[in-house]
Amino acid sequence: MSPPVTAPSVTLVIVVAALIAVGVYLLLERSLTRVIIGLILTGNGVNLLLLVAGGAAGGPPIVGMTDPERMSDPLPQAMVLTAIVITLGVTAFLLAMAYRSWQLNGHDEVQDDLEDRRVARRAALDRAAYTDADVGTEPESLDEAAAEVHDETGDVGGRE
Amino acid sequence: MTTDLSWLLPLPVVLPLFGAGLALALWRHGRAQGVISVIALSLSLAASVTMLVAADSGPLVTELGSWAAPVGINLVADRVSTLMLTVSFAVTLAVLVYSLAQGVEDGDAETPVAIFHPTYLVLTAGVADAFLTGDLFNLxxxxxxxLAASYVLITLGGTGERIRAGTIYVVVSLLSSLLFLTAIGVVYAATGTLNLAQLALRIPELDPGLRMVLQVMLLLAFAIKAAIFPLSAWLPDSYPTAPAPVTAVFAGLLTKVGVYAIIRTQTLLFPGGLLDGWLMGLALATMLVGILGAVAQNDIKRLVxxxxxxxxxxxxxxISLSSEAGLGAAIFYVTHHITVQTALFLVVGLVERRGGSTSLNDLGGLAKVAPVLAVLFFIPAMNLAGVPPFSGFLGKVGLIEAGVADGRPLALVLVAGGVVTSLLTLYALVKAWNKAFWQPVPENLPPVHLPRRMVGSTAVLVSFGVIIAVFAGPLYGYTERAAALLRDRGQYVLAVLPDGQRGEGESADVTEDASDGVGEPGADVVEAADTGAIDTLATDAGATDTLATDAEATDTLATDAEAVAP
Incomplete structure (x- = not known):
């Protein structure tokens, strides 16, 4: 018998890298459907990563069936199972959201924050966000402001 | 360490989940659902308060299904988690009463009760589980x-605006979950365990570079959930679109769960403050960028x-000070902030109801029209800004004292940044007060009467925030003891693994395995050596070096790792 292999398979590692790379690329898209596919791919990549974390593949981890040295680690498999279930549920929810978005808007593009744009535009125009009663109406220039001030001694100064 | 009370531990998770199932089964009977939710949350609150008192004399541990700790999953209630649990159940109960009253008023158009109650209960169960768990994967x-419950709640009703905001929220949350899952995979590959207590023993043995990678990955995942600056952009966009009670409970609790996870992992798994400088920089950026954003806003929900x-x-x-005083102040601040932020969002919900808008342009004169509402806004607003004598002031003073005591230049910069942030918070809230409550009353203000129960539940929450200030002395003492316990990792590890190897539940096969396979040096010797390592931990709070240089302990841990990860 050859000694048990402990290192995980390189193929799995390469597949993990490829899945996550493709997934991240798709995540950067505007269309929610593509984002969902990206999430599924990334999720599967991470699940495979968990399997890799468990070490090399081995026999079924049942006492009496496999030599303990050659057992595969069951814990990562249980974790992957949990993660798969979670990803499935959330994917279904996201698909429903994409469909609803298509129902409402005729497309499923992830949209920008509108209020953010509004605040930025107002700032670019250098306009006050709102008017309030305390501010009052400011005169345009210094001359006008001076003209508005009622001067009690105006006659003496002789401003004809 | 386990007392009779450890049977209480699963209740805050199980009761809401059970209630959720029952409420879902009774979806036709809105009133029955309401009663079920109130009962489930009240009982959970009672259990949390009992644990809060009990945990002061030592952490409570329970092993699920009686499987011994590193094999099975365990729940741990120490001072921090019970405090968080109690405050969050108090807050969720108040918000539930508010949303019940809103449902009665609006005929359930805003919050479709058939879905709302089960989801809300699942949300609280998830929060409770995150606070109580002693296992990274269970976290x-x-x-x-x-999060799954929050996806449903944030898109409740499926209007265009909620779908738009919800999409961003769901995708960002999923991304952080994937990061967390990746981190879990790497942690497991490196240590062969996911039990937090066992990780506390094994992570200090790792190569410093690898340890740093694990720390950064976990921080990254939690920082998205906690909305720390470069990763916070999703929050002000998505939260304001949800119904007022949902926004209130999200703002109060969900980010704090992220903060709690950061506190737990940083203190238990990565002591020694390797990344403190980075955390300080992030804290400063979060404070300043966040508050400058608030100053620029013109919508009261977004501002908050x-x-x-x-x-x-x-x-x-x-957290970044990684001193007892700093941690104690941070925990106090979390407690204060959960209540005050939730109260503020509930009040903003009432403002929207009375004024018919959340835009500061359209609001005005509410102090004249609804004086009670004005008082309800004023108290948490001043509390948040840190005006004495409220709890916000006490929390900030605690943080500033801890920062000054720390004395590092960056800590002093943070102290200054904190003061500036408080002032700007005051400015932003006074601006909102001036626009919404003082200006002339708009002409077409609808003659809405605010439901008494909505105002009542908000008032209860506001006064709860004031009560925190009144009883700040004992509470601050509790948070400081909680921080001391967090710093003394040995107590946590000993509570979970009394002999340094296994919890108190059953794991017959593994014990056999340990004496057969690993037992070459003799099982007793292994046990003694590992207990020795724990003693070192217990006597010397932050001393990871002691552990690392202890050759005997390293040997034991290596064999131990082999036993678990073939």
Missing amino acids: FVGFEVL SFTLVSHIGFMLFG
């Missing part, structure tokens, strides 16, 4: 439970959301 499951981001910075400030 992930707790997060997923609360930005103050939420900014004040997460205060908590991170306390």
Whole structure:
């Protein structure tokens, strides 16, 4: 018998890298459907990563069936199972959201924050966000402001 | 360490989940659902308060299904988790009463009760699980439970605006979950365990570079959930669109679960403050960028959301000091902030109801029209800004004292940044007060009467925030003891693994395995050596070096790792 292999398979590692790379690329898209596919791919990549974390593949981890040295680690498999279930549920929810978005808007593009744009535009125009009663109406220039001030001694100064 | 009370531990998770199932089965009977939710949350609150008192004399541990700790999953209730649990159940109960009253008023158009109650209960169960768990993967499951519930709540009703905001929220949350899952995979590959107590023993043995990678990955995942600055952009966009009670409970609890996870992992798994400088920088950026965002806003809901981001910075400030005083102040600040931020969002919900808008342009004169509402806004607003004598002031003073005591230049910069942030918070809230409550009353103000129960539940929450200030002395003492316990990792590890190897439940096969396979040096010797390592931990709080240089302990841990990870 050859000694048990402990290192995980390189193929799995390469597949993990490829899945996550493709997934991240798709995540950067505007269309929610593509984002969902990206999430599924990334999720599967991470699940495979968990399997890799468990070490090399081995026999079924049942006492009496496999030599303990050659057992595969069951814990990562249980974790992957949990993660798969979670990803499935959330994917279904996201698909429903994409469909609803298509129902409402005729497309499923992830949209920008509108209020953010509004605040930025107002700032670019250098306009006050709102008017309030305390501010009052400011005169345009210094001359006008001076003209508005009622001067009690105006006659003496002789401003004809 | 386990007392009779450890049977209480699963209740805060099980009761809401059971209630959720029952409420879902009774979806036709709105009134029965309401009663079920109130009962489930009240009982959970009672259990949390009992544990809060009991945990003061030592952590409570329970092993699920009686499987011994590193094999099975365990729940741990120490001072921090019970405090968080109690405050969050108090807050969720108040918000539930508010939403019940709103449902009665609006005929359930805003909050479709048939879905709302079960989801809300699942959300609280997820939050409770995240606070109580002693296992990293179970923490992930707790997060997923609360996030899945929050996806439903944030898109409740499926209007265009909620779908738009919800999409961003769901995708960002999923991304953080994937990061967390990746981190879990790497942690497992490196240590062969996911039990937090066992990780506390094994992570210090790792190569410093690898340890740093694990720390950064976990921080990254939690920082998205906690909305720490470069990763906070999703929050002010998505939260304000949800119904008022949903926004209130999200703002109060969900980000704090992230903060709690940061506190737990940083103190238990990565002591020694390797990344403190980075955390300080992030805290400063979060505080300042958040509050500048709030100042620029013209919508009161968004304004309050930005103050939420900014004040997460205060908590991170306390954590980054990695001193007992800093942590104690941070925990106190979390307690204060959960109540005050939730109350503020509930009040904003009432403002929207009375004024017919959340835009500061359209609001005005509410102080004249609805004086009670004005008082209800004023108290939490001043509390948040840190005006004495409220709890916000006490929390900030605690943080500033801890920062000055720390004395590092960056800590002093943070102290200054904290003061500036408080002032700007005051400015932003006074601006909102001036626009919404003082200006002339708009002509077409609808003659809405505010439902008494909505105002009542808000008032209860507001006064709860004031009560925190009144009883700040004992509470601050409790948070400081909680921080001391967090710093003394040995107590946590000993509570979970009394002999340094196994919990108190059953794991017959593994014990056999340990004496057969690993037992070459003799099982007793292994046990003695490992207990020795724990003693070192217990006597010397932050001493990871002691552990690392202890050759005997390293040997034991290596064999131990082999036993678990073939």
